Amino acid sequence: MKPIVRFAPSPTGELHIGGARVALFNYLFAKKYSGEFLVRIEDTDLQRSKNKYRDQICDSLKWLGLKWNRDSFIQSKNISRHRSTIDQLLLSGKAYKCFATKEELDLIRKKTNSYAYPGTWRNRSQKDILKQENKSKPYSIRLKTPEKGETSFLDKVYGRISVKNAEIDDFILARSDANKSPVYNLVVTVDDHDMNITHVIRGEDHISNTIKQILLFQSLGWSIPQYVHLPMILGSNGERLSKRHGATGVQSYQKMGYQPEGLLNYLAFLGWNPGTNEEIMKLDRLIETFDLDQIQKKSAIFDEKKLNWISGQHLSTQSAKQIFDDIKGIDTKWGSSYHDKYILSVIDLLKSRMNSIVQLIDNSSYFFEDLATYDKNIINDIWKKDTSSVLESYMKVIVKIDEWNSYDLEDHTKNFMKQYDIGFGKLMKPIRFILCGVLNGPPLFEIMELLGKDIFIKRVENALEVI
RNA sequence: GGCUCGUUCGUCUAGUGGUUAGGACUCCAGGUUUUCAUCCUGGCAACAGGAGUUCGAUUCUCCUACGGGCUACCA
The missing domain is CATH 3.90.800.10 (Glutamyl-tRNA Synthetase; Domain 3)
Known part of the structure; x- marks a missing residue:
C-alpha cells in the first residue's frame, strides 16, 4: 500500500525551522515509498489564522523544494x-x-x-x-x-x-x-480519515493529542493510522526553539543566504542519520537513504555552526549557474552590470570558502568596484619603506605580459622575486591588499587574471598615488 | 501538581553483555598556501547518579536526579 502523509501547519505564523523539518520527514517518507505528500492548512482557529501566513508557509515549502501532491487542503472548508x-x-x-x-x-x-x-x-x-x-x-x-x-x-x-x-x-x-x-482534535481526526492518511508524522508535542484522536477514531469506528512522532528541536539552552534563540523562520534563513539544499540536509540530520558516516546529502540521496527506524527519540539542539558547515559544503560543490540563480532570488542587483561569464567566474572563485550566498555577496565587492578607501591599520601593518618602489618595478615587468592568465602571472612574478631577491609576503600581500582591500580570499593570481590587466594597472596606480 | 517521553564528548550522533567507546561540527596545535574563511594531519572532549541481574554492564531491570512535551471552548 502506498503511504499517504500530510504536513498540517496552522497558518498563525510563518513556517519555522521545526515545521520545515516535520514537512521534510513527511516528504522523505512519502517519496521513499512512492506515496503521496499532502499539505493541509489547519485554520480552524479563525482568530489567529491569516491568509498571509498560509501563503508564506506555502512559499517557504516551495522554496525548500518540498512539492506536495494535489491542491493544499484547507481545513475550514x-x-x-x-x-x-x-x-x-x-x-x-x-x-x-x-x-x-x-x-x-x-x-x-x-x-x-x-x-x-x-x-x-x-x-x-x-x-x-x-x-x-x-x-x-x-x-x-x-x-x-x-x-x-x-x-x-x-x-x-x-x-x-x-x-x-x-x-x-x-x-x-x-x-x-x-x-x-x-x-482541533475532532477536526484532525475527521480530516486524517477523509484524506486516507496512512501515516501521521508530526512533532512529539502531539503525543498526548494522539491518545485523544485514537479515542475519536474508535468512537467513529474508523481505522487508525500509523503514528510517527518526531523529537523536538530545541534552542541552544535546551529550551523549546523560540525567537529568543535568534532566527526561527525558514524565511529568515533564506534571507541569511542559506540554500534549500544545505538547510534540508542539516534539518534531516537533526534526529536522524543514515547509519553511515555519510553527511553531505542532496534531497535525492536523503530520500534514498531515509528510514524511520533511524529516527532518534531524544530532542536535538539546533546548532548554527554545523548548519554553516553543511551549507558551505553544499555551496562549494554547486555549479556557479545554480548559485547565481539562488543569488538572484535574494538580490537582483548583484553583479547586474557585468557579463554572466564574468559573474560565474567570480562565483567559482569564491564558493569553496563561503558558507552562504550572502557571505559570498558580501565578499565579492572588489570584483565589481574599485576600492574607495584603504584600511589604515592594514597599511601600517604591511606597507614597508620600500614597498612602493618594489611595486613600481614590479609593474614595469608585469604590464609587459601578453597572456594575462594566472599561470603566466605566477611565472613572471616568481621570476621577478627571484631576480630582485624579494620574499613572497613582501610583494604579494600589498598587491592583494590594494586589489581587494583585505588580506584573505582566493588565490591572488586567479583574482588578477579575472580582474584583467586594465583594472589591475588602474588599482595599483591609484594605490601608489594615495598611499 | 498529574500524565507522558527522554538522558553517549559543548553540539549532532555511531555502537556493543567483554571495544583503546567510533565519526562529524566547534575549539586548539601543526602543515600546505602570497593570504585565508578552502584543504590536509593531529589533539582536547562523553556512556547523568545509585542499586540490582551477571563472571562481566555504557548496553538489561528498578529507583533517583535532571530535561522536554502535554495538561485550553489553541493548533
Missing part, C-alpha cells in the same frame, strides 16, 4: 463534514452537551487545584439538558471518554505509549460559540 461527525457522535451518545462555562470551570479548577474536567454534564438527564437548551444557554460538546481500561498505540519512533483512560478528560469537540465551531 470541510466544516460541514466536521459538524455532521459531531452530530453523529451526539446521536450515538458518544458525545454530550456541556453547559458549564469556561469561567465556571476555571473557578472549580482553582478551588480543587485539579486541572481535570469534573464531568459536571457527563451523565445529566435528558430533562436537565432540555431545560438549559430551552433557556438558549450556550453549550460545548464533549466526547464521553471511557472510564476504565487504557488507550495505547504503537509509535514508530517511541514504541508503545499507553495512558489510563481515567486520566483522559472529556475533551471538547465543538466550542460553545454560535457556530458550534469544531475544535
Whole structure:
C-alpha cells in the first residue's frame, strides 16, 4: 500500500525551522515509498489564522523544494463534514452537551487545584439538558471518554505509549460559540480519515493529542493510522526553539543566504542519520537513504555552526549557474552590470570558502568596484619603506605580459622575486591588499587574471598615488 | 501538581553483555598556501547518579536526579 502523509501547519505564523523539518520527514517518507505528500492548512482557529501566513508557509515549502501532491487542503472548508461527525457522535451518545462555562470551570479548577474536567454534564438527564437548551444557554460538546481500561498505540519512533483512560478528560469537540465551531482534535481526526492518511508524522508535542484522536477514531469506528512522532528541536539552552534563540523562520534563513539544499540536509540530520558516516546529502540521496527506524527519540539542539558547515559544503560543490540563480532570488542587483561569464567566474572563485550566498555577496565587492578607501591599520601593518618602489618595478615587468592568465602571472612574478631577491609576503600581500582591500580570499593570481590587466594597472596606480 | 517521553564528548550522533567507546561540527596545535574563511594531519572532549541481574554492564531491570512535551471552548 502506498503511504499517504500530510504536513498540517496552522497558518498563525510563518513556517519555522521545526515545521520545515516535520514537512521534510513527511516528504522523505512519502517519496521513499512512492506515496503521496499532502499539505493541509489547519485554520480552524479563525482568530489567529491569516491568509498571509498560509501563503508564506506555502512559499517557504516551495522554496525548500518540498512539492506536495494535489491542491493544499484547507481545513475550514470541510466544516460541514466536521459538524455532521459531531452530530453523529451526539446521536450515538458518544458525545454530550456541556453547559458549564469556561469561567465556571476555571473557578472549580482553582478551588480543587485539579486541572481535570469534573464531568459536571457527563451523565445529566435528558430533562436537565432540555431545560438549559430551552433557556438558549450556550453549550460545548464533549466526547464521553471511557472510564476504565487504557488507550495505547504503537509509535514508530517511541514504541508503545499507553495512558489510563481515567486520566483522559472529556475533551471538547465543538466550542460553545454560535457556530458550534469544531475544535482541533475532532477536526484532525475527521480530516486524517477523509484524506486516507496512512501515516501521521508530526512533532512529539502531539503525543498526548494522539491518545485523544485514537479515542475519536474508535468512537467513529474508523481505522487508525500509523503514528510517527518526531523529537523536538530545541534552542541552544535546551529550551523549546523560540525567537529568543535568534532566527526561527525558514524565511529568515533564506534571507541569511542559506540554500534549500544545505538547510534540508542539516534539518534531516537533526534526529536522524543514515547509519553511515555519510553527511553531505542532496534531497535525492536523503530520500534514498531515509528510514524511520533511524529516527532518534531524544530532542536535538539546533546548532548554527554545523548548519554553516553543511551549507558551505553544499555551496562549494554547486555549479556557479545554480548559485547565481539562488543569488538572484535574494538580490537582483548583484553583479547586474557585468557579463554572466564574468559573474560565474567570480562565483567559482569564491564558493569553496563561503558558507552562504550572502557571505559570498558580501565578499565579492572588489570584483565589481574599485576600492574607495584603504584600511589604515592594514597599511601600517604591511606597507614597508620600500614597498612602493618594489611595486613600481614590479609593474614595469608585469604590464609587459601578453597572456594575462594566472599561470603566466605566477611565472613572471616568481621570476621577478627571484631576480630582485624579494620574499613572497613582501610583494604579494600589498598587491592583494590594494586589489581587494583585505588580506584573505582566493588565490591572488586567479583574482588578477579575472580582474584583467586594465583594472589591475588602474588599482595599483591609484594605490601608489594615495598611499 | 498529574500524565507522558527522554538522558553517549559543548553540539549532532555511531555502537556493543567483554571495544583503546567510533565519526562529524566547534575549539586548539601543526602543515600546505602570497593570504585565508578552502584543504590536509593531529589533539582536547562523553556512556547523568545509585542499586540490582551477571563472571562481566555504557548496553538489561528498578529507583533517583535532571530535561522536554502535554495538561485550553489553541493548533
